[in-house]
Amino acid sequence: MIEQPLIRIICTSVHHNNTGxxxxxxxDALHANVHSPEEAKTLDVSESDLLGFGSGIYFGRHHQSLLQLVDSWPTRPCRVFIFSTAGLPFLRWFQHCALRRRLVRRGFEVVAEFCCRGWDTVGPLWFMGGINCKHPNAKDFANARAFALKIKDTIQKDH
Ligand SMILES: Cc1cc2nc3c(=O)[nH]c(=O)nc-3n(C[C@H](O)[C@H](O)[C@H](O)COP(=O)(O)O)c2cc1C
Incomplete structure (x- = not known):
């Protein structure tokens, strides 16, 4: 029997459940379970083959609860991927910086990153219906799925 890699996703999504x-x-693509940062505090993630971390982007970074979770963990050499939805996804590299830096500092290996557009009605954007209406859409979900399958391939080759 082929052993499935153990993959967990830790996600919080507070604005419109875009990232959720x-x-x-x-x-679904990775056969993984999704946990909130709160649940992840009590999880034994040491046996995971891969962890995913994601949230919306709020003021240029991932949600505070994800950043605090990583800060509270001991150093662990595990592979991780980062994902997000954002009003301005083309700023992905910069907006993932705070989380990426923390993960690297804790000994994680960041193997892949994904970001797509998310409906954004922050502040005055609310009055015009927001930006990125209807995102994430079917194409975004298809891209997310392709991203997941690519990582799965890499993990399975090494497993
Ligand atoms: C308080 C707040 C601050 C935000 N700041 C940013 C930002 O700095 N950069 C950006 O690209 N999007 C920003 N956004 C847009 C969100 O990242 C986007 O709507 C995202 O899809 C929300 O994800 P969620 O529904 O999973 O919470 C912000 C949204 C909110 C509510």
């Missing part, structure tokens, strides 16, 4: 729906797509 992307997390479900990734979890």
């Amino acid at each position: 729906r992307v997390a479900d797509t990734l979890a």
